[in-house]
Amino acid sequence: MAFLGARARCSAAAAAKVAQRRRLAEDARGPPSPPGSQRAVLYVHWPYCEKRCSYCNFNKYIPRGVDEAAVRRCLVTEAQTLLRLSGVRRVESVFFGGGTPSLASPHTVAAVLEAVAQATHLPADSEVTLEANPTSAPGSRLAAFKAAGVNRLSVGLQSLDDTELQLLGRTHSASDALQTLAEARRLFPGRVSVDLMLGLPAQQVGPWLGQLRELLRHCDDHVSLYQLSLERGTALFTQVQQGTLPAPDPELAAEMYQEGRAVLREAGFRQYEVSNFARNGALSTHNWTYWQCGQYLGVGPGAHGRFVPQGAGSHTREARIQTLEPDNWMKEVMLFGHGTRKRVPLGELELLEEVLAMGLRTDVGITHQHWQQFEPPLTLWDVFGTSREVKMLLEQGLLLLDHRGLRCSWEGLAVLDSLLLDLLSQLQDTWWQRTPSPGPGG
Numbered sequence: 001m002a003f004l005g006a007r008a009r010c011s012a013a014a015a016a017k018v019a020q021r022r023r024l025a026e027d028a029r030g031p032p033s034p035p036g037s038q039r040a041v042l043y044v045h046w047p048y049c050e051k052r053c054s055y056c057n058f059n060k061y062i063p064r065g066v067d068e069a070a071v072r073r074c075l076v077t078e079a080q081t082l083l084r085l086s087g088v089r090r091v092e093s094v095f096f097g098g099g100t101p102s103l104a105s106p107h108t109v110a111a112v113l114e115a116v117a118q119a120t121h122l123p124a125d126s127e128v129t130l131e132a133n134p135t136s137a138p139g140s141r142l143a144a145f146k147a148a149g150v151n152r153l154s155v156g157l158q159s160l161d162d163t164e165l166q167l168l169g170r171t172h173s174a175s176d177a178l179q180t181l182a183e184a185r186r187l188f189p190g191r192v193s194v195d196l197m198l199g200l201p202a203q204q205v206g207p208w209l210g211q212l213r214e215l216l217r218h219c220d221d222h223v224s225l226y227q228l229s230l231e232r233g234t235a236l237f238t239q240v241q242q243g244t245l246p247a248p249d250p251e252l253a254a255e256m257y258q259e260g261r262a263v264l265r266e267a268g269f270r271q272y273e274v275s276n277f278a279r280n281g282a283l284s285t286h287n288w289t290y291w292q293c294g295q296y297l298g299v300g301p302g303a304h305g306r307f308v309p310q311g312a313g314s315h316t317r318e319a320r321i322q323t324l325e326p327d328n329w330m331k332e333v334m335l336f337g338h339g340t341r342k343r344v345p346l347g348e349l350e351l352l353e354e355v356l357a358m359g360l361r362t363d364v365g366i367t368h369q370h371w372q373q374f375e376p377p378l379t380l381w382d383v384f385g386t387s388r389e390v391k392m393l394l395e396q397g398l399l400l401l402d403h404r405g406l407r408c409s410w411e412g413l414a415v416l417d418s419l420l421l422d423l424l425s426q427l428q429d430t431w432w433q434r435t436p437s438p439g440p441g442g
């Protein structure tokens with residue numbers, strides 16, 4: 001359910017591409033210890049779904065039967081192992097995503113939270129979010145999740161139009177979604193988020209805005225807008241390829257996004273990130289940590305993490321990916337205590353690229369203070385202060401660079417992907433001019 005919209009994907013893809021190019025030339029020095037290295041947030045991946053949605057290419061499985069006790073033991077074991085490896089002393093938030101984690105038993109959620117609280121400090125008021133699919137989350141189950149320790153819900157509503165929901169292959173109707181939303185708000189007042197998609201095949205701006213306005217009559221204080229990304233290998237992609245559905249129109253999607261963010265702004269929502277809107281201070285602190293490049297541990301099949309394995313004596317931040325396929329992941333966890341499939345040490349420049357690409361997604365951007373926390377040899381002024389391209393973006397009113405730091409304007413946030421390639425190249429060029437790579441034997 002929780003997925004990066006096309007904009008997010010492009011940013012991540014752009015960052016990955018330049019990072020890959022740069023990694024070829026990266027020297028062997030590791031980055032300094034990142035800030036808050038004994039703190040982290042924890043992501044837990046529940047990989048199972050009832051049914052495959054037509055647009056989805058996430059890591060999810062439609063099982064014939066799940067041995068939930070075994071999955072639970074593995075989630076608990078892996079969380080304990082990664083907490084020990086990381087040396088993290090304080091977990092600031094936990095996010096159960098998927099897949100469809102609202103299909104898991106509340107007992108599993110409670111067991112993971114208990115393991116985290118036993119291994120580290122998990123403050124009583126930490127944000128604990130669960131993604132919920134309307135059909136797998138009747139009020140009684142939501143209450144049981146609350147009793148298990150969940151205090152925030154992210155409801156995968158996606159649309160308030162039954163025809164669109166069928167097109168997307170969702171298992172719920174618009175009325176199911178509104179009922180779940182009402183029950184969620186009763187149980188978690190002020191802490192319910194909803195996802196709404198835009199840019200579907202044949203979707204028009206006016207009716208979509210009608211849905212958004214209808215949603216505003218029912219929603220709580222957090223809304224995420226995601227643009228449909230047509231992914232190869234999905235049923236929707238095939239239908240568009242075969243011509244049984246029209247291809248989504250990117251111009252219309254851009255118009256929906258622009259109009260939608262204006263409607264949300266009028267309704268008192270702050271656009272605090274490219275796809276995310278909150279009022280009354282209801283920002284997701286967990287996701288904020290990702291955009292601030294804080295440490296996160298990823299538990300469960302295919303989960304991603306970024307942390308310094310201090311408990312194992314390392315000082316270098318690593319990108320980690322757990323084994324994708326649930327049965328293989330479980331075998332590995334049972335054998336080794338964790339199912340980490342890939343570990344990639346992040347170099348200094350690579351970390352700064354992430355700080356830039358992720359930070360600019362937020363409305364506060366990158367403050368000088370935040371940038372300095374990563375102990376870079378270059379200030380933001382060094383990198384961007386004299387660049388001709390950046391000067392043009394400043395003059396066009398898309399970017400701001402001042403005593404606070406570097407950030408997108410309201411207009412710039414909507415076209416971040418197009419800005420990011422220039423900004424990442426600028427960072428790389430300045431980096432290599434100022435910190436030349438060592439020669440042979442260096």
Ligand code: SF4
Pocket residue numbers: 001002048049050051052053056057058060098099100133
């Ligand atoms: S509920 Fe649908 S969109 Fe969400 S992970 Fe499962 S198949 Fe994908």
